[in-house]
Amino acid sequence: MGAFKTGEYRNLFREIGKSDEEISAKIKESVQTFFYDDNERIYHEAGEDMGYFTDTGNNDARTEGMSYGMMMCVQLDMKEEFDRIWKWSKTYMYMDEGENEGYFAWSCQTNGKKNAYGPAPDGEEFYAMALFFASHRWGDGEGIFNYSREARNILSACLHKGENSRPGAPMWNRENGQILFVPGCPHTDPSYHLPHFYELFALWANEEDREFFARAAKVSREYLVKACHKDTGLSPEYGNFDGTPMDKQLPWGQFGDFFSDAYRTAANIGLDAIWFGEDCGQLGVPLKMMKFFGTDLEAVRCAYKVDGTPLERPVLHPLGLLATIAQGALAIDNPGAKADGSDNDKAGADFETARKWVEWFWNQPLRKGERRYYDNCLYMFALLALSGNYRIY
Template sequence: MNAYKTGEYRNLFKEIGKTDEEINAKIREVVDTFFYDEEERIYHTAGDGMGYLTDTGNNDARTEGMSYGMMMCVQLDMKEEFDRIWKWSKTYMYMDEGDNEGYFAWSCQTDGTKNAYGPAPDGEEFYAMALFFASHRWGDGEGIFNYSEEAKSILRACIHKGENGRAGAPMWNRDNHQILFVPGSPHTDPSYHLPHFYELFAEWADEEDREFFAEAARVSREFLVKTCHPVTGLNPEYANFDGSPMDKVLPWGQFGDFFSDAYRTAANIGLDAEWFGTDAGQLAVPLRVMKFFGTDLEAARCAYKVDGTPLERTVLHPVGLLATIAQSALAIPYSEDPDSDFAVAAKWVEWFWNQPLRKGVRRYYDNCLYLFAILALSGNYRIY
């Protein structure tokens, strides 16, 4: 499990017995629905060569979804859509003045009007990684389509804001190398920790920042071991830097439980296993999560404390939860033994295979995670 060195990517759908024809048809169907179906699509074109992804539950465009869309497009070799999403992002979301100069406004109305002037660091992470991949897959262009320079500029801001008289705050804590929930915040979001991205930033960012990102990769893997419960594998949405669930209630709610944001962590661990295979102990997390939920999918219908205590709170994104647990199977080596850990993982991959895309107003987040899982489990979420 080190595709970075070998160039080989697992196809777990084939490992559970699906044919190439079935897999290719599944990918085409999902991509066509997500990007082009008039009733169910998330992606929309806009004037002057632009496009955006909409959060269907909130009727806005978010850096989360926009940067996700760019990563999907570069993986699928969809350059026109990639460039449209990036141009919309730079035109409407990018902030060129004030404390958040160099960052992107996390939410805009679909006409481009900013709903907020604060950034969300997961967007910047995915923007930068998608832009580096675009540079390597398609080559750099001019202006905002000089992908590699745009990626470096984003990371430069993320690390160096607040230095040498520059306004604002960085997106990483420069002392402990952990990504922040928002710039300047005293806590982190475990699902923002992407050590597999940081390994590549450590090669492609400005030379002066490469050592920082190499250390961030190491720190994030160790953090993930701490923040994921040793029995259940569950992690909180927001956490303190020591990995413990954040117990402070924020103005918009309590976020120390296993809920929507937290689902992404296991999927991230799976992709890190696929790309690099470096194990600080975090690669055991996906199997713990799978065993916690067991064979009863109804167990995935409510929220939990990280220790597994059920809460009187229904999940908002059950399809997204299934998708991320399935993607995390990348951390579990293949085996033909019916009593092996892989046999447990294979059940989740099969359940996910049989799960259609979500429909309705809440489909945005679930279907983003769904498409990523389709790419990852078919061997098509790759380093470029």
């Protein structure tokens, strides 16, 4: 039974022996560095009432990072920063005409000029979830700060574009219930599948959309079982609707292997385990990954095919990979923490495997340098989730 029903959030750091004082200090230091350190921050204020997240490797602002930033801010009770990021998003990224009206341009220059006029669905789903949480934590305001209305409008566009003479294509395949890599495309991205979000959309979206999101939650859990390799647990960056890795060569490369996007899948499964605990078989994935990578952190230094075949391709985001695997530990029970004191050899050994990854993560600092954006976003989410601070509001 998950936190949605119990209201109880697991603190894995405490389970491995960290004190509440140590945990609070680590979060405080990480937030200070991530948001405010002049040399290492990702967040920047713009004018009197806006702000943005920078992809430091590409010197742009992306809906991925902007929506991630809003989710972090609502979890951390940072309303001013939340509102600044949201206003920047609506001012510069939102598209109010054309084929993609109702969506957000996935990349903008830091001065607000759009680099592209296409959206990325992971941004829209994080925007919507963060806005619902903001509504419930702080209350709805006026205009664009009527958070719940804005969230419902985003989800309505995601499902209904292309209907009733509305231009463009939806972000979900309405027939099979799966989120798409980009609107209208014939494949998905396993790391975009967020059943724990869809469970809540099924409660808070427009009435006409709730049944779809309830189905999408079930569909996504079942899809993840097929998309994550039965032995290694690895998922591809892009996948076919049947769960097989996409084998088409796209103009910007081949994406059927376990690489940067795919790291997020384990983290998503871990958070779903804590929020809802519904298991279609996907909750076993993070342990498979931990066992595949073993006890040598050097194993996270190269890319792989989903069957575990190593590739001559270095990992761009090793800290991000470590962080997401550690967050996946939330799907692994700690038998020693059971109220009845139950234990068995296998469960105990599995938790010891998880403990190692969480300890490795605990001992890692935020990444420095120009590639720090993606790694440190995933780091911050893992830090919140593993401390019991990534919550439903």
